[in-house]
Amino acid sequence: ADTYMTHFILIYGSIAGVVVAVLMVGGIAISNANGSAGSQVFGYLSMLVAMSIIFVAVKRYRDTELGGVIRFWPALLLGSGIALLASLFYVLAWEIYFNSTGGAWVEVYVEQIRTQYADQGHTPEEIDAYLAQTENMMALYRNWWFRMPITLTAILPVGLLVGLISAAILRNP
Numbered sequence: 175a176d177t178y179m180t181h182f183i184l185i186y187g188s189i190a191g192v193v194v195a196v197l198m199v200g201g202i203a204i205s206n207a208n209g210s211a212g213s214q215v216f217g218y219l220s221m222l223v224a225m226s227i228i229f230v231a232v233k234r235y236r237d238t239e240l241g242g243v244i245r246f247w248p249a250l251l252l253g254s255g256i257a258l259l260a261s262l263f264y265v266l267a268w269e270i271y272f273n274s275t276g277g278a279w280v281e282v283y284v285e286q287i288r289t290q291y292a293d294q295g296h297t298p299e300e301i302d303a304y305l306a307q308t309e310n311m312m313a314l315y316r317n318w319w320f321r322m323p324i325t326l327t328a329i330l331p332v333g334l335l336v337g338l339i340s341a342a343i344l345r346n347p
Contacts, residue, residue, distance in 0.1 A: 178239045179248070183255035186231035190256060191263025194224035194329065198267055221329050224260060225336040228253045232340045246345040253337025261330040268325045269318065280312045 197220035205213070232252055236244040272279060287308060291301045314320045 179235065179252055179255070182231055182235045182239075182252060183259060186227055187256040187259025188263070190224045190227040190260035190333075193227065194221055194260055194264045195267035197224060198264060199271060202271065217328075218332065221264075221332045222336070225257060225333045227260075228256045228333065228336045229340040229344070231256055232337075232344050236344055236346065243346050244344060245347050246341050249341035249345055250337055253340050254334060257330060257333025257337050261326055261333055264329045265322055265325045269322065272321070277316055280315060284308060284312060 198217070201213075201216050201220060205216075232244070232249050235252055236242060236249070284305060288301055288305060291304060296304075315324065
């Protein structure tokens, strides 16, 4: 990657990262105020909105730095770099939120599962059996070394997909 590409990755990756972090924290605040778990749909839509900056960056890089010509692989490299940097912002924002609340998200999540399963008509024994499995996972999730890669896998594929689509659309050999 050349100096200009690195510059584009840092600028646009930071912009996308700030956007996705603000949308995540805002979404959590809104869902907490409404007494709901939040929406996975909102979460992934906010990721998609933030990662759409990749398309803008690849197009701008192609047009301003390369005279309107970019091959698929350099475009994909640029998009992937932006996706990775934005994803790191997202992971950092989640870590700050998670730790500032003392990991309260875990208890909220477990209670939401309990309510959801009860609403679906499961017996208390079935719910307790499932929650015992869930609690083992949540014990792991309380450790940053387990939680950070899990958080990264929530957003990075979205960014890589946007980068792939952007490279395919904007390639101009």
